[in-house]
Each structure stands twice: as structure tokens, then as C-alpha cells.
Amino acid sequence: MSKSSQCVVIGIAGASASGKSLFAKSVYQEVSDELGVECISVISEDSYYKDQSNMTMAERVRTNYDHPQSMDHALLVEHLKMLKAGHAVELPQYSYHEHTRLTQTRHFKPTQVILLEGILLFTEKSIREQLDASIFMDTPLDICLARRVERDVRERSRSLESVLAQYHLTVRPMFKQFIEPSKQYADVIIPRGGKNRIAIDIIKTRIRHLLASSEEKN
Ligand SMILES: Nc1ncnc2c1ncn2[C@@H]1O[C@H](COP(=O)(O)OP(=O)(O)O)[C@@H](O)[C@H]1O
Ligand SMILES: O=c1ccn([C@@H]2O[C@H](COP(=O)(O)O)[C@@H](O)[C@H]2O)c(=O)[nH]1
Secondary structure (H helix, E strand, C coil): CCCCCCCEEEEEEECCCCCHHHHHHHHHHHHHHHHCHHHEEEEEHHHHECCCCCCCHHHHHCCCCCCHHHECHHHHHHHHHHHHCCCCEEEEEEECCCCEEEEEEEEECCCCEEEEECCCHHHCHHHHCCCCEEEEEECCHHHHHHHHHHHHHHHCCCCHHHHHHHHHHHHHHHHHHHHHHHHHHCCEEEECCCCCHHHHHHHHHHHHHHHHHHHHHC
């Protein structure tokens, strides 16, 4: 991407397991198949969970990962500003198994469109100010819970008991306190989740327009 090109950031928020990643992955796959991998990329807010390498595993397990303070949002905002200015960043890598950042980072160059997905994105004004469009995945919580149980047991090395205990202790209460109220900041609210075909097509059309108007300007 040349420095004069625009870098558009589309935020995708919503409950855990509401389908944010799947939605972002589907849009990314289809747009990159059509227009090339160099024009679009995905960043997960989860990469910006705070580094907890100085804590014991017992302490890390007790962290409330659904509270805005668990995230290094200042670093995320700094990175978004750099990407929009045409500079590459060192993207942190997070391990759900270790509950902390990995030592290695990922060298990440700006693309014309960045899909940024995460539960707490719209709760921070400083992040909202960096978003060019905001999408909220409005999937019923019982469906999110069922999907989270399956995903976390399969992919995040969790037991059924630990997923359910965390859900009651932090996931649901923090959704009610922080995430659900942040829906008011969305431009588009998408029901059901990551496989909503019409919603994927609408966002792809918007992206095509953004890319076409950015080409005209250059
Ligand atoms: N519409 C859907 N139908 C069926 N499964 C879905 C749907 N949307 C998401 N999933 C599945 O639910 C799980 C959680 O979705 P994911 O995209 O990881 O959620 P999030 O990123 O919001 O936490 C994944 O295993 C995903 O494949
Ligand atoms: O170490 C961790 C970090 C995060 N979590 C949980 O992850 C979800 C957010 O990720 P999604 O992909 O949006 O589901 C959040 O609800 C945290 O509770 C974790 O369990 N452990």
C-alpha cells in the first residue's frame, strides 16, 4: 500500500462466540479471492490482551478477560494510528493456552481495508474514533454460549466446567455491563452470526466501493 492510499478500518464487535471471527474470515476470504490478498487483512482485538508473563498461571486464570482493563487498548490505538499513517506495526501474538502474550510478534503492514474484530472495541471512545465503519454481531447469548463451549473445549484447551464457571462469573456479567450497551455505537447490526449471507454481501459491496473510490483518488 502506498503512503498516499487510504487505510479503512472496519470494526466488528459483539459477544464472545457471536461469530465475529467467522464473519471477518468470510469477508476476508471472499474479498481477497476477488481483489487480491494485498488489499485486505484481519486484526483481532484479542492480540492486545495485556502481557501477563510476570504472573503465575494460577493468577492468570483468575483474570477477568471480559473487562476493558484486561486489554492494552492504548497500544491498539497507537497501532491503528500508525497503520492509518502507512506504517507497519509489530502485532502482539496472544496464547489462550498460556493466558499471555507470546514473545514473538507479527510484522504487519497496512492494507487498504483492515477488519478489526473484538468483544470490547466499541467500549472505548479512542478506538471508536479510529473506526471508519462499525458492525455489531447481534447473536442471542444462549447460542453464543453453546458455540463458545464447543469452540473453547475444541480449540482453547478448556474443560466444560471451566467454560461454564467463567461464563457465569465474568463473560455474561461483562457482556451486560460493557458489550451490550456498546451496540449503540454500531452503524450496522447483524443478526445470527458469522454465516449471515446477506450481511457478508452488503459489507463486501461497501468494501468494493471504498476500494474503487480510493483508486480514483490515487
Ligand atoms: N452462523 C453460524 N452458524 C454456525 N456456527 C457458527 C456461526 N457463526 C459462528 N459459528 C461458530 O461458532 C464458534 C464461535 O464463532 P467465532 O466466529 O469464533 O466467534 P467470535 O469471534 O465472535 O468469538 C466458531 O466455532 C464458529 O465456527
Ligand atoms: O486468556 C484468555 C483470553 C480471553 N479469554 C476469553 O476470550 C473471549 C474473547 O475472545 P472471542 O474470540 O471473542 O470469544 C473473552 O470472552 C474471554 O473470556 C479467555 O478465556 N482467556
